[in-house]
Amino acid sequence: xxxxxxxxxxxxxxxxxxxxxxxxxxxxxxxxxxxxxxxxxxxxxxxxxxxxxxxxxxxxxxxxxxxxxxxxxxxxxxxxxxxxxxxxxxxxxxxxxxxxxxxxxxxxxxxxxxxxxxxxxxxxxxxxxxxxxxxxxxxxxxxxxxxxxxxxxxxxxxxxxxxxxxxxxxxxxxxx
Numbered sequence: 001x002x003x004x005x006x007x008x009x010x011x012x013x014x015x016x017x018x019x020x021x022x023x024x025x026x027x028x029x030x031x032x033x034x035x036x037x038x039x040x041x042x043x044x045x046x047x048x049x050x051x052x053x054x055x056x057x058x059x060x061x062x063x064x065x066x067x068x069x070x071x072x073x074x075x076x077x078x079x080x081x082x083x084x085x086x087x088x089x090x091x092x093x094x095x096x097x098x099x100x101x102x103x104x105x106x107x108x109x110x111x112x113x114x115x116x117x118x119x120x121x122x123x124x125x126x127x128x129x130x131x132x133x134x135x136x137x138x139x140x141x142x143x144x145x146x147x148x149x150x151x152x153x154x155x156x157x158x159x160x161x162x163x164x165x166x167x168x169x170x171x172x173x174x175x176x
Contacts, residue, residue, distance in 0.1 A: 007070055008068050008069070008075070008113070008117045009068070009069045010068050010069075010117065011066070012065065012066060012067075013060055013065030013079075014061075015057060015060045017060055017077065018053075020074040020077075021056050021059075021060065021067075021102075022052070024104045024105065024106050025041075025045075025047070025052075025104055026046050026047050027106065027107050028041065029043070029044070029045055030045075031107040039142075039166070040139040040141060040142070040146075059079045060079075063080060063081045064080040064081070065077065065079050065080075066079075068105070068118055070109060070112070070114075075105060075108075075114055076106060076109075076114040077102060077103075078100065078103050078121065079102035079103075080098050082098065082099065083099050084137060084170075088161065088163065088170075089161050089163060090159050090170050097131060097133040097135055098125065098134050099134075099136065100119075100134070100135070103118060105118070115149065116152075116153055119153045120153075122134055123173065126175045131176075133172060133174065134155075134173045134174075134175050135171065135172045135173075136150060136170070136171050137171070138150060139166065139167070140160060140167040140168055151171070153173075155172060155173045157170070157171050
């Protein structure tokens with residue numbers, strides 16, 4: 001996908017993108033913490049969390065990773081899978097689906113629509129695969145800003161869940 005209005009180009013990701021994705025995740029933790037949000041992802045940089053590096057490397061090799069670039073540099077990442085993480089305590093969809101396992105953008109480029117462009121790409125990829133359901137789960141804490149972001153991008157809240165003390169929300173979007 002090439003979104004010429006924003007200058008964002010989306011391409012398939014690979015293991016070579018793992019360091020850039022880890023940097024984006026680490027900067028997202030700092031950004032959230034600076035705004036008083038320590039509950040969503042904690043305070044430890046993602047690259048220093050037990051299993052964090054290995055998880056990102058798996059995302060980039062075992063799933064369908066996509067990287068948003070601006071002027072040739074990675075500024076966002078999206079990982080699609082055929083279902084939710086086994087750690088998410090939700091019911092199966094009961095039909096084929098694509099599931100957003102990761103969506104992150106470089107906070108230095110906030111406000112450029114990178115996340116929205118990646119979600120639009122996820123819709124295209126889901127439709128191209130002949131699948132009609134795209135789902136995502138996210139943190140439902142704080143003031144619900146993340147849930148509202150997904151709603152602005154065409155998703156509808158479905159199931160809520162609690163993973164230990166972490167409040168989550170599943171959202172769905174029909175693409176067929």
